[in-house]
Structures are given as C-alpha cells and as structure tokens.
Amino acid sequence: MTRRSSSVTIRDVARQAGVSVATVSRYINRNAPVSPEVALRLDKVMTGLKYVPHAAARHLASRKTRVVGLLLNNLHNDFFVPLLNGVEAVVREMGYNLIVATYHANSRAHSQPPIGPHNTDGMLVFSDGLVDDDLANLKKNRFPVVLVYRRSPPSLSIPSITVENAEIAQKLVEHLINVHNKRQILFLRGPVHQEDSIKRELGYQNALRANGITFDENLVLNGEFERDIAYQVMDHFLGNGSRVAFDAVFAGDDDAAIGVLKALGQHGFRVPEEVAVIGFDDLGFAPFLNPPLTTVHAPTETVGRIAAETLFTILENKPATETVILPTEIIYRRSCGCQY
Amino acid sequence: MTRRSSSVTIRDVARQAGVSVATVSRYINRNAPVSPEVALRLDKVMTGLKYVPHAAARHLASRKTRVVGLLLNNLHNDFFVPLLNGVEAVVREMGYNLIVATYHANSRAHSQPPIGPHNTDGMLVFSDGLVDDDLANLKKNRFPVVLVYRRSPPSLSIPSITVENAEIAQKLVEHLINVHNKRQILFLRGPVHQEDSIKRELGYQNALRANGITFDENLVLNGEFERDIAYQVMDHFLGNGSRVAFDAVFAGDDDAAIGVLKALGQHGFRVPEEVAVIGFDDLGFAPFLNPPLTTVHAPTETVGRIAAETLFTILENKPATETVILPTEIIYRRSCGCQY
DNA sequence: TGAAATAATGTAAACGGTTACAGTCGAAAA
DNA sequence: TTTTCGACTGTAACCGTTTACATTATTTCA
Numbered sequence: 002m003t004r005r006s007s008s009v010t011i012r013d014v015a016r017q018a019g020v021s022v023a024t025v026s027r028y029i030n031r032n033a034p035v036s037p038e039v040a041l042r043l044d045k046v047m048t049g050l051k052y053v054p055h056a057a058a059r060h061l062a063s064r065k066t067r068v069v070g071l072l073l074n075n076l077h078n079d080f081f082v083p084l085l086n087g088v089e090a091v092v093r094e095m096g097y098n099l100i101v102a103t104y105h106a107n108s109r110a111h112s113q114p115p116i117g118p119h120n121t122d123g124m125l126v127f128s129d130g131l132v133d134d135d136l137a138n139l140k141k142n143r144f145p146v147v148l149v150y151r152r153s154p155p156s157l158s159i160p161s162i163t164v165e166n167a168e169i170a171q172k173l174v175e176h177l178i179n180v181h182n183k184r185q186i187l188f189l190r191g192p193v194h195q196e197d198s199i200k201r202e203l204g205y206q207n208a209l210r211a212n213g214i215t216f217d218e219n220l221v222l223n224g225e226f227e228r229d230i231a232y233q234v235m236d237h238f239l240g241n242g243s244r245v246a247f248d249a250v251f252a253g254d255d256d257a258a259i260g261v262l263k264a265l266g267q268h269g270f271r272v273p274e275e276v277a278v279i280g281f282d283d284l285g286f287a288p289f290l291n292p293p294l295t296t297v298h299a300p301t302e303t304v305g306r307i308a309a310e311t312l313f314t315i316l317e318n319k320p321a322t323e324t325v326i327l328p329t330e331i332i333y334r335r336s337c338g339c340q341y
Numbered sequence: 342m343t344r345r346s347s348s349v350t351i352r353d354v355a356r357q358a359g360v361s362v363a364t365v366s367r368y369i370n371r372n373a374p375v376s377p378e379v380a381l382r383l384d385k386v387m388t389g390l391k392y393v394p395h396a397a398a399r400h401l402a403s404r405k406t407r408v409v410g411l412l413l414n415n416l417h418n419d420f421f422v423p424l425l426n427g428v429e430a431v432v433r434e435m436g437y438n439l440i441v442a443t444y445h446a447n448s449r450a451h452s453q454p455p456i457g458p459h460n461t462d463g464m465l466v467f468s469d470g471l472v473d474d475d476l477a478n479l480k481k482n483r484f485p486v487v488l489v490y491r492r493s494p495p496s497l498s499i500p501s502i503t504v505e506n507a508e509i510a511q512k513l514v515e516h517l518i519n520v521h522n523k524r525q526i527l528f529l530r531g532p533v534h535q536e537d538s539i540k541r542e543l544g545y546q547n548a549l550r551a552n553g554i555t556f557d558e559n560l561v562l563n564g565e566f567e568r569d570i571a572y573q574v575m576d577h578f579l580g581n582g583s584r585v586a587f588d589a590v591f592a593g594d595d596d597a598a599i600g601v602l603k604a605l606g607q608h609g610f611r612v613p614e615e616v617a618v619i620g621f622d623d624l625g626f627a628p629f630l631n632p633p634l635t636t637v638h639a640p641t642e643t644v645g646r647i648a649a650e651t652l653f654t655i656l657e658n659k660p661a662t663e664t665v666i667l668p669t670e671i672i673y674r675r676s677c678g679c680q681y
Numbered sequence: 682t683g684a685a686a687t688a689a690t691g692t693a694a695a696c697g698g699t700t701a702c703a704g705t706c707g708a709a710a711a
Numbered sequence: 712t713t714t715t716c717g718a719c720t721g722t723a724a725c726c727g728t729t730t731a732c733a734t735t736a737t738t739t740c741a
Contacts, residue, residue: 008458008482010727021691026729033730034688053453056460057400058727061696066397068440076426079419079625086416089443098455100408101441103429113393115438118348120396142348228625259629285419285568289602291631350697361721366699373700374718398697401726 009050018046029054068098069312070116070124072131074192075103077227078256079284080301084149087305088125095313097122104130118144123312125149129194133157145315149308151196152324160315162308162325164299166197169329170204170251171211173279173297176331177249178212181277181338185217187238187250189224189231189257198226198253201281205251219245224257231260239268248276249337255280255287255296258336262290273338283332293334300327349390358386369394408438409652410456410464412471414532415443417567418596419624420641424489427645428465435653437462444470458484463652465489469534473497485655489648491536492664500655502648502665504639506537509669510544510591511551513619513637516671517589518552521617521678525557527578527590529564529571529597538566538593541621545591559585564597571600579608588616589677595620595627595636598676602630613678623672633674640667 011029015022020039027033028043035043046052060066071088073081085101092099102115114131116124123145126136133154139146140157148161177183188205191198202221209216222238224231231252238245250265252258258280262272270276272292280287283298307325314321333339351369355362360379367373368383375383386392400406411428413421425441432439442455454471456464463485466476473494479486480497488501517523528545531538542561549556562578564571571592578585590605592598598620602612610616612632620627623638647665654661673679 008727012727022728023692023730024690027690030729033690036689039689053457053459055401055727057397057406058696059729060397061395061401061698062727062729064696064729076422076429079422081425082416082419082422085421085425085441089416089441093443093455098440098442098460100438101425101429102438103433115433117393119393120438256625259626262629285596286599286626286630289599289631290626290629291633293631348697351699352697362698363700363722364720367720370699373720376719379719395697398726399699401728402697402699404699404726 008055009052011052011054013050014043014046014052017050018042066120066122067096068100068121069309070100070102070121071127072114072116072124073101073103073127074105074130074195075227077229078254079286080226080254080256080282083284083302084127084305087302087307088309089305091306091309091313118142123147123316125308125312126151128196129192145312147308147312147315147321149304158323160311160321160323160325162304162311162327163196164304164327165329166200167204167207169297169331170201170281171208172204173295173331174205174208174251175212176333177251177277177279177337178208178214181249181273183249183277184214185220185245185247185249187247188221189234189250189253189261190221191224191226191253191257193223195226197281201251201253217245220247224253224260226254226257228256228260231257232263233260235261235264236267239264239270250276250278252278252280255282255284255294258287258294258296259290273336277338278336280336287332288334290336292336295334295337295339296332298330298332300329303327348395349392351392351394354383354386354390354392357390358382406460406462407436408440408461409649410440410442410461411467412454412456412464413441413443413467414445414470414535415567417569418594419626420566420594420596420622423624423642424467424645427642427647428649429645431646431649431653458482463487463656465648465652466491468536469532485652487648487652487655487661489644498663500651500661500663500665502644502651502667503536504644504667505669506540507544507547509637509671510541510621511548512544513635513671514545514548514591515552516673517591517617517619517677518548518554521589521613523589523617524554525560525585525587525589527587528561529574529590529593529601530561531564531566531593531597533563535566537621541591541593557585560587564593564600566594566597568596568600571597572603573600575601575604576607579604579610590616590618592618592620595622595624595634598627598634598636599630613676617678618676620676627672628674630676632676635674635677635679636672638670638672640669643667 011022011025015025028035089099100116104114125147127149128151136157146159148159150163153159153161190202206216222234224234250261252261261278265272272278280294280296283296287294287296311321351362351365355365368375429439440456444454465487467489468491476497486499488499490503493499493501530542546556562574564574590601592601598618601618605612612618620634620636623636627634627636651661
C-alpha cells in the first residue's frame with residue numbers, strides 16, 4: 002500500500018532537525034521541556050518546511066478535536082448574528098474551531114445529528130435542536146453540552162443559558178392592555194417546541210387572565226419566528242376579510258414583527274393607530290422600523306458568550322453554573338402606541 | 342500503552358457481526374458490494390451498538406475530512422445571515438460539516454488561519470479574509486478555494502462568486518444627483534481592502550465625475566460596513582458643527598445605513614427632506630426602516646449557495662465556472678426622496 | 682559521596698478507521 | 712469440462728500524531 006501524501010509531516014521535521022518525533026510533538030504541544038538549542042532548531046525547520054500539524058491525526062491520537070459545535074434549528078433570523086458573534090468570539094479566543102449546523106429535531110428519523118462526540122469535544126444546543134432523548138444519551142456518554150435558549154430537562158441538569166421570557170412578555174402585553182386599552186391581541190407563536198415561544202405564550206395568556214380577558218385561540222397564529230412565514234400567516238389572516246377582530250399583535254419576535262408590519266401595511270392598517278405591534282429581542286434595526294418597534298431587549302450576544310464560556314469551563318473539568326437566566330427589559334417605542 | 346476508549350469501534354461491530362473490519366467499512370461507505378445477509382446483520386449490530394464512525398480516524402485514513410470552511414472577516418452584520426444560510430444549506434445537503442471562523446488578515450502576523458488544508462477539504466473565503474499571498478499558497482498546494490464577494494487575483498484564477506457593485510452604485514448615486522438634485526454626497530466606505538467597498542467607492546466617484554461634481558475627500562468617512570461604527574463616525578462628523586455641508590449619504594451598506602439614520606435622527610436631520618440616505622444589500626428590514634431605505638438588492642443567499650456549490654464541483658474534480666457576478670438592482674424607496 | 686530527583690530525549694505502541702492485495706467460490710463462457 | 716470472470720470477503724499496512732515507558736546525563740541533597 003503506497004499512499005504518499007505531499008504534505009510535510011512531523012517525521013520530516015524530526016528528521017531535518019535531527020531529533021525524534023516525540024521531541025517535536027512535545028515542543029509543539031509545550032507539554033514537556035525541550036532544550037533551548039533543540040527548540041531553536043525546531044522553530045527554524047518548522048517555518049522552513051511550513052509544517053502544519055495534521056488535525057485529524059492529532060485528534061485521533063489525543064482523543065480531542067479542539068472543535069466545538071453549535072446546533073441551530075435554522076438560520077432564518079437576524080437574531081443569529083449576535084448569537085453567533087458571541088459564540089465565535091469565545092471559541093476563537095480559546096483556539097478552538099466552531100462547527101455550525103442546522104438540524105431539525107423532527108428530521109431525526111433518518112439521520113444522526115451532524116454534531117456529536119464523533120467530531121467535537123462539546124456542543125451548544127440552541128432551543129429545540131435536540132430532543133430530550135438525544136440529550137439524555139449525550140449526558141450518559143458524558144459528552145459536554147450546554148443548552149442555549151432552553152432549560153434543561155429536570156432529570157438531566159445540563160447547564161443552560163437563556164433569558165427571562167414569561168414575566169417580561171406578560172408585562173409587555175399588560176402594557177398593551179392597560180396603557181393602550183387593547184383587548185383583542187393577536188399572538189404569533191414560534192416553533193411549537195421552542196421554549197422561548199412557549200414562555201412568551203404563557204406570559205401572553207397570563208396577561209389576559211390577569212386582566213379578565215378570555216383567551217381566544219383564533220387569535221393565536223403560527224409565525225415560526227420567521228419574517229416570511231409571519232408575513233404569510235398575517236396576510237392570510239387579513240385576507241379572510243378579517244373575520245376576527247383584533248387591535249394589537251404580539252409578533253413573537255422582532256423578525257416576525259417585520260413580516261407583520263409588511264402584511265399590515267399592505268392591507269391598509271395603520272400602526273400603531275389602528276393596531277399596535279410589539280416584538281421581542283430588540284435587534285439592531287428595531288429602533289428604526291416604521292414605526293419604531295416596542296420590544297424586549299435581550300442580551301443575545303452575551304448569551305452566546307456565556308454559553309461558550311460555560312462549555313469551556315466544562316471542558317476544563319471545572320464546575321459550571323447550572324442555569325443562567327439573563328434579565329430582559331422592555332423598550333417602549335412607538336409601535337405600541339407610546340409617543341417616545 | 343493502554344488507552345481504552347469507552348466508545349464502540351468498527352472492530353466491535355466486526356466482531357459482533359462475525360465479519361472483518363474491512364467488510365464493515367465497505368458497507369458503511371457503500372464502496373464495494375456486501376452480501377444481503379451480511380448487510381442485514383450489520384444494520385442490526387450497528388444500531389444495537391449505536392455505532393458512530395469516529396470522524397478523525399476516517400479523516401486520517403481516507404485523507405478527506407468531509408468538512409468545508411467559511412472564513413469571514415467578522416460577524417457584525419445582518420448580511421451574514423442570508424449568506425450563511427445559503428452556504429449551510431448546500432453543505433448540509435452534501436452531507437458535509439461547516440466550520441465558520443472569523444479572521445483578520447492583518448492579525449496574521451502571529452497566527453495561522455484557523456481553516457486550511459489541515460482541517461478541511463476546501464474553503465470559502467469571504468472578501469478580504471485572506472491576502473493574495475495566502476491564496477497563492479493554497480493554490481500551489483491545490484487546496485480547493487472559492488472566493489466570495491471578491492474577485493480572484495488575476496494570476497491565480499480562483500473561482501469567485503460576487504455581485505455587481507460599481508455600475509449599480511454609480512447608477513444609484515446618479516439617481517441622487519439627477520433626480521433629487523443632490524450634490525454634496527457623503528460616502529461611508531467599508532473596510533479598506535474589501536472589494537465591495539472599493540467598487541462602490543469607484544461607482545460613487547464615477548457618478549460624481551460624470552456629472553461634473555468635484556470629488557471632496559472630506560465627504561468620505563470610514564463606516565466599516567458596521568452599524569455601530571457608522572453611527573460613531575457620523576455622530577462625530579455631525580458633532581463638529583457640520584463644518585462640511587452635505588445633502589445626502591451613501592451609507593456603504595444597509596447595516597451602516599441604520600447607524601447613519603440613528604446619528605442623523607439624533608442630530609435633528611430629517612430624512613429624506615434634508616438629507617437623502619441610500620444603502621446597499623437590501624436586507625430584510627430595509628423596506629421597514631423609517632424612512633424605507635432606497636438600496637441595491639443583492640442576492641446574498643444565492644451567492645452563498647452558488648459559492649458552496651462551486652466548491653463542491655471542485656471537490657468532485659469537475660470543471661468549475663471561474664467567475665460569477667450576479668446582477669443587482671436598485672430598489673427605490675423613500676429614503677432617497679422618492680415618493681413610492 | 683552515594684542516592685534520589687530532575688531534565689532531556691528516544692522507541693514504539695496505540696488511536697480507529699480505509700484500502701491495496703490476495704484469495705475463495707459459483708456462474709458464465711469457451 | 713475447463714477457463715474466465717465477477718461477487719464477496721479477509722489480512723494487514725498505513726494515515727500522522729500522542730504518549731507510556733525506558734534511558735541517560737545532570738543536579739540536588741542528606
């Protein structure tokens with residue numbers, strides 16, 4: 002079997018520097034002392050040969066990949082830019098690589114998750130990227146996982162970084178009710194199994210209940226936290242001659258809010274005069290929408306950073322805080338009817 | 342040396358199925374026939390054992406990683422969501438993994454690029470992620486690369502996917518000049534070595550020249566294609582008592598346009614009555630800004646898709662088209678002064 | 682001064698797969 | 712009937728590192 006690779010290996014370096022491969026390896030990894038002269042020689046030889054260690058060989062021998070994964074359920078939301086930015090920054094600082102993949106939990110009938118113990122040292126799982134069974138399995142194999150925008154199943158106690166959803170959503174919807182006198186509030190939920198969506202819906206329902214408004218399931222639509230889907234679903238809703246009266250819409254998140262604004266505009270509704278609109282996330286563009294969007298500020302990039310940092314503390318076998326829930330804050334702008 | 346791993350290996354599968362590891366490997370990779378009975382038995386054993394091939398071992402033995410890289414210069418722009426989405430979709434369809442990394446060409450003094458032949462089968466390089474020397478090196482080693490939003494250095498002829506910048510920018514600036522009678526147009530350029538920025542500036546200057554307006558370097562600011570930086574630079578510009586008169590601003594891209602709108606608003610300028618604003622990219626929020634943003638529509642997700650597809654055609658040793666320049670289109674909205 | 686600790690290095694066995702090469706065996710071709 | 716061929720399988724070398732273990736020279740210390 003003759004498979005000569007063109008690339009330069011640790012053996013080439015060893016030979017040219019007149020030492021053993023073990024010494025080269027030790028110098029590269031700085032995990033055992035090497036005499037100054039040898040170090041110097043190795044530096045020269047390595048740059049001369051443009052030697053770059055072969056990642057797969059390292060991984061195989063050392064049983065660590067220096068790669069972490071980020072599993073998302075989709076990439077259809079501007080929200081992911083700050084999240085990714087936070088994660089990537091930490092990963093880079095640690096000298097690791099980041100694999101980004103999307104995976105639908107419901108597509109798992111036929112496929113393995115693209116990220117796991119076979120190709121990474123640990124992973125960040127966004128929202129409903131994996132189901133409880135998958136998580137239990139990973140936990141059993143002691144594979145480092147940190148959940149992002151999702152709490153751990155109680156029995157597993159996996160570290161989890163998320164933001165406060167339910168209370169703030171309730172407070173914001175109550176603002177609509179009490180300050181702006183809205184009573185028929187449309188809610189666009191996100192993906193059914195996404196915790197953010199569930200909590201926000203809970204907040205929405207609590208707000209109604211606390212103010213003596215009966216919940217009307219006709220006022221709940223599936224916006225999927227996606228601009229285009231939110232637009233379609235609103236367009237369809239409005240196209241039906243708006244049989245159901247409504248005077249406000251909680252879009253689920255800012256991205257969906259854009260779709261809502263589009264549909265509302267096309268059907269001739271004035272915002273906020275005729276219908277108030279609120280979002281969630283406070284993405285960069287929120288203050289500049291027309292009208293400026295009342296929404297909840299969530300520290301998305303920070304969530305990404307903390308999540309990645311938590312993963313690395315686990316990788317270093319240090320104890321990690323189990324649940325971090327970052328505070329959120331309502332930002333009142335014009336789309337709810339406020340003057341600001 | 343005794344380093345027993347807890348994970349199940351191909352040898353475990355082979356033993357339990359009563360065949361050799363070669364047969365298991367062949368069945369997994371479907372690269373040689375295996376008798377139906379053996380196939381059946383292997384299926385059972387593999388699912389029973391929950392066997393997942395170890396990526397690094399595969400990579401080492403087969404000399405291919407089934408991973409491709411995407412090298413960005415930063416992650417500070419909503420523009421990257423559609424780009425990433427396009428790339429990731431193709432990569433997933435091909436059964437590959439995607440490493441996303443940011444890398445500043447000027448930080449290279451001390452570090453190797455995080456992506457390269459050592460850990461991927463090929464890579465997508467966004468804009469100025471790598472300098473010509475790096476590209477030449479990769480080319481020499483026959484490492485598959487495709488450039489995104491950047492043309493190939495003439496001598497290297499690396500496949501490249503980008504969009505038309507200069508002509509459309511010129512046309513848009515001329516719209517400002519001829520239709521809206523603007524003459525003192527601020528330009529916020531992006532990162533200095535980013536081709537998009539250079540081409541757009543070229544279009545800007547051509548527009549001035551073609552209309553007898555002398556170029557004033559005081560009207561060019563560094564917005565870096567970043568919302569926050571654009572805001573700061575505009576804020577500073579306006580804070581100087583606006584010594585330099587201006588009646589319009591070409592923000593460089595949509596994200597920067599948001600920063601510009603913010604600064605303009607804070608300093609009491611009305612858009613578009615007092616100053617017109619134009620962007621580039623036509624990100625999802627552009628129609629919903631206040632005022633709706635006149636901009637250039639660029640097919641960003643498509644660029645991502647085609648770039649990834651091109652990379653895979655190279656990986657399959659098929660001939661790839663060398664340069665793809667996708668058409669762009671001006672979308673007239675209110676921020677330039679049009680009524681729409 | 683002799684023993685023990687330490688520094689610096691080498692040898693070679695793993696890590697978990699892929700694949701070149703060499704069969705075996707039954708069916709088709711001569 | 713003999714030869715040829717293709718389907719199927721096994722053996723073992725190899726991919727490029729890391730690291731347990733061994734070795735030698737040099738200090739350190741009682």
